[in-house]
Amino acid sequence: MELLNKLYELAKSNIKKIVLPEGEEERTILAASKIKDINVAHPILIGNYEAILNKAKKLNVNIDEIDIIDPEKSDKLQYYIEKFYELRKNKGVTIEKAKSIVRDPLYFGTMMVKCNDADGMVSGAIHTTGDLLRPGLQVIKTLKGASVVSSFFIMMVPNSCYGEEGMLLFADCAVNPNPDYKELAEIAIATADTARNVCKIEPKVAMLSFSTMGSADHETVEKVRMATELAKNMRPDLLIDGELQLDSAIVQKVAKQKAPNSSVAGRANVLIFPDLQSGNIGYKLVQRFANAEAIGPICQGFAKPINDLSRGCSVEDIVNVVVLTSVQSQSKITL
Structure with missing residues (x-):
């Protein structure tokens, strides 16, 4: 709050x-x-x-x-x-x-x-x-330099130790059904910039998947890996890591086991979902089950x-x- x-x-x-x-x-x-x-x-x-x-x-x-x-x-x-x-x-x-x-x-x-x-x-x-x-x-x-419009939710989870004292940004939960790896990288960067410039927090961005650091192979996992590498190369000033399962991204105990060398795992406050289905389902699950306040969707990328x-x-x-x-x-x- x-x-x-x-x-x-x-x-x-x-x-x-x-x-x-x-x-x-x-x-x-x-x-x-x-x-x-x-x-x-x-x-x-x-x-x-x-x-x-x-x-x-x-x-x-x-x-x-x-x-x-x-x-x-x-x-x-x-x-x-x-x-x-x-x-x-x-x-x-x-x-x-x-x-x-x-x-x-x-x-x-x-x-x-x-x-x-x-x-x-x-x-x-x-x-x-x-x-x-x-x-x-x-x-x-679109804003100059932007190729995609996306959206994010600010999730305010009461009595939570995850994210930034219970606050996390979720993206994209409303606009892009199935972004390719380039679009996913841009969504990650846009949401990180929003976290830093509007929400006034230092972003720690987790690129979410059903795999953590190579634990599974699938074309959808590969998309997240490629998006992660591209985002890191485009913006080396940002903390971005992946691919990470949700528990690896926000639970420190799990992160130590699954991704001990990650600069983001266990501490993420920005969660980037691989597609709209997972993002939309994810924010609504947290909103309803955790009685969280979901502020949004807020658009990114418009001029x-x-x-x-x-x-x-x-x-x-x-x-x-x-x-x-x-x-x-x-x-x-x-x-």
Whole structure:
């Protein structure tokens, strides 16, 4: 919880405009009200003005000081349409298609971020990750030097001795179904940089597998080995090791037996999963069985911060992701 407190204070120190394109959704309205009350960001709700006001009244929350933008009535609509057309005309988008696409709240919100009318965007309470990624990749695009967009969760495990006093970063748990070894290396480096620059911890990165240091051979294990070597060569300043089984990565007693010469084994605070299935299952197991707080998924690799939510998210989850998005915007760290 200490990290969350620090992030909240950082967000309060430099208020950023965060657009919420699911403005008519009840949890989003409640979150926007709380965000405004505790002053961690300037929330902007996208949607039908009357619908949002009526739902807020039904929920008995005050949103009088929160900006509400209806794309149909916005004086920026035509500008965003023209801008989107210029961005996508070489991909076959006509001006007529642009007029339809930009009216979608997700695209409208993404254009706000692109045109510096908002500092970041958070969506996903009622949309899928793919719904967020499409406008993100088409409009925001990737950070210079990045070839892949990925995601991470900050896992806060109560009364745990693992990781950084119970805090670990898990990646990738939401975006890439089956990254190749080059993409996996980039995901590892991106998450390590996030741990260092946003979470303010020194990353110790474990490249996870069902094998520890050659105990098994399989093409999926080989992918992790190759990714580990590539990541080490690309960033010798980082502590990255693998392949490691989960117990070897975080339990010191097991690490002494299975990987005694590893600089990471038994001490890892960043866990890189070999594919999306294992990552998604892994974070949900820890969240449910250990009663852990899962903050995310937070995206890495976009040129500007736009972040996803689980459709099962709570109001508190939305607030936390908005706070992280604000901190990303402050630090310009999106990779």
